Amino acid sequence: MTDPRTGSRWILGDKFDEVHPHLESIDALWNKKWKFPCERSLYPFHDGKYEDFAPIFEALIKKGIHDGYSVEYTKEFLPTCERLVKNADKLNEEGKKQEAIDMYLRACAVYRIARFPYINSDVKTAAYEAQKTAYLKAAALFDVPIKDVVIPHTAGTDKDEGKEVPLYVRIPNGASRSKPSPAVILMCGLDGHRPDNTVRSNEFLARGWASVIVDIPGTADCPADRRDPTSADRLWTSILDWMEKEGVFDMKRVMCWGVSAGGHNGIRAAHTHASRLAGAVGQGAGTHHFFSRPWLEKAKDHEYPWTALPALTAKFGYKSESEFLDNAQKDFSLVELGIVNQPSCRLLLVNGTHDGLMPIEDSMLMMEYGSPKEARFFTGLLHMGYPPANASIYPWMEQVMASAT
Known part of the structure; x- marks a missing residue:
């Protein structure tokens, strides 16, 4: 619990030795850490909507998929991503510029969490490529x-x-x-x-x-x-x-x-x-x-x-x-x-x-x-x-x- 350079106690104090409860399972991650910022579209859910994420995490919990590094985890997000991009494309075709931007960015938020915490597989790489494609569609519409x-x-x-x-x-x-x-x-x-x-x-x-x-x-x-x-x-x-x-x-x-x-x-x-x-x-x-x-x-x-x-x-x-x-x-x-x-x-x-x-x-x-x-x-x-x-x-x-x- 000490800084090895000075021998002083870490400013983090007793928390240095704590194991954070969200690490227990995907259920704990969602309910003890991520649900709160997701409801408020805060990092890492910025630009996202709670209604997009809640069903995905319910499915992950039900299926017992706990490992964010895994392909199985990423795959649960992709149908939602693809649906949101299609909705955004339609809005763009209809000339609804700001609505299209918002929808593309919603899709990007889901892609972001899908390829968390590190791009370590072909599936996560594909998710990141799709995120970039959707993002550039939105970015092209910015003033x-x-x-x-x-x-x-x-x-x-x-x-x-x-x-x-x-x-x-x-x-x-x-x-x-x-x-x-x-x-x-x-x-x-x-x-x-x-x-x-x-x-x-x-x-x-x-x-x-x-x-x-x-x-x-x-x-x-x-x-x-x-x-x-x-x-x-x-x-x-x-x-x-x-x-x-x-x-x-x-x-x-x-x-x-x-x-x-x-x-x-x-x-x-x-x-x-x-x-x-x-x-x-x-x-x-x-x-x-x-x-x-x-x-x-x-x-x-x-x-x-x-x-x-x-x-x-x-x-x-x-x-x-x-x-x-x-x-x-x-x-x-x-x-x-x-x-x-x-x-x-x-x-x-x-x-x-x-x-x-x-x-x-x-x-x-x-x-x-x-x-x-x-x-x-x-x-x-x-x-x-x-x-x-x-x-x-x-x-x-x-x-x-x-x-x-």
Whole structure:
């Protein structure tokens, strides 16, 4: 129950040793954790409707399908997804634009939960492909569309997993070479991918900022070598170089925001690309302790819907959970690798103090190295500091954008 670096008790306290009750079964997951946010269309059910999900979970419970990583779990969602897409297509054909958008996004929400917690099979891959197809149908109808843009991975190497970087890009109306737009590179998470970020993109657009949304190494369509910590650096270089060549982005006002597992990438980029970023946000980030065996062996029993170890093992490119637990800290810790000793751009660290997946100590630790940092922590709240965290992030970003020169 102690921080192995300092000998101090984890801020999580006794909760560090707790096994969360939702892990008992699919019944427990639904009734003790997910039903409440689903009824309110809150993460991870944003854009969704309770009436779409309740019958699916009733069927999962009845059939005793408990494992979210399984093909059987995913298949229960697909008929609902397909029905919603057909309804959306019909609404679109009838010229009912907003109703069609809402229906496509409803389908995307069901696809999202279907391919949770990690894309580890052909069935989940197909669900994600269908989610992207439905999402782009909705995004094409937005007043300011989100476009699927594939750029060359110019900084990539032969060891990377692909030679192209797929992005979702949204550029405010009126942006041009003569009037470039500030921009935010949104670095997605372990289970939240490019089609899951409409709300953030809308917030950026309302402020006159472009969105460049990208999957992080080891997830979804990302081409970076998941096993190589420096592959993320090459990824950001390729994206920033492309943005600079496009000419419609104000390169003095480019920020990045890494969410959850992407928080690690946001913090790393704040150091490795300090001269090219006006600022960075690391929200719910794992930087050092998160990668240790003592932490991960307990974190697997905390707030993640299922144990996160299989997803994390695959995301970081290890052959077994044991190999991941033994090696992740020396391979990926920003402290062990010395990244935190470099100067950084302005960096905001955000999380809940009772995050049971990425310890709050990992955000606090960043204050002890390199350039001075800024932070907003939320007492007693869980991973990411939800629900109030984002209300603190946007004003900080506005200030950074306004002061960037």
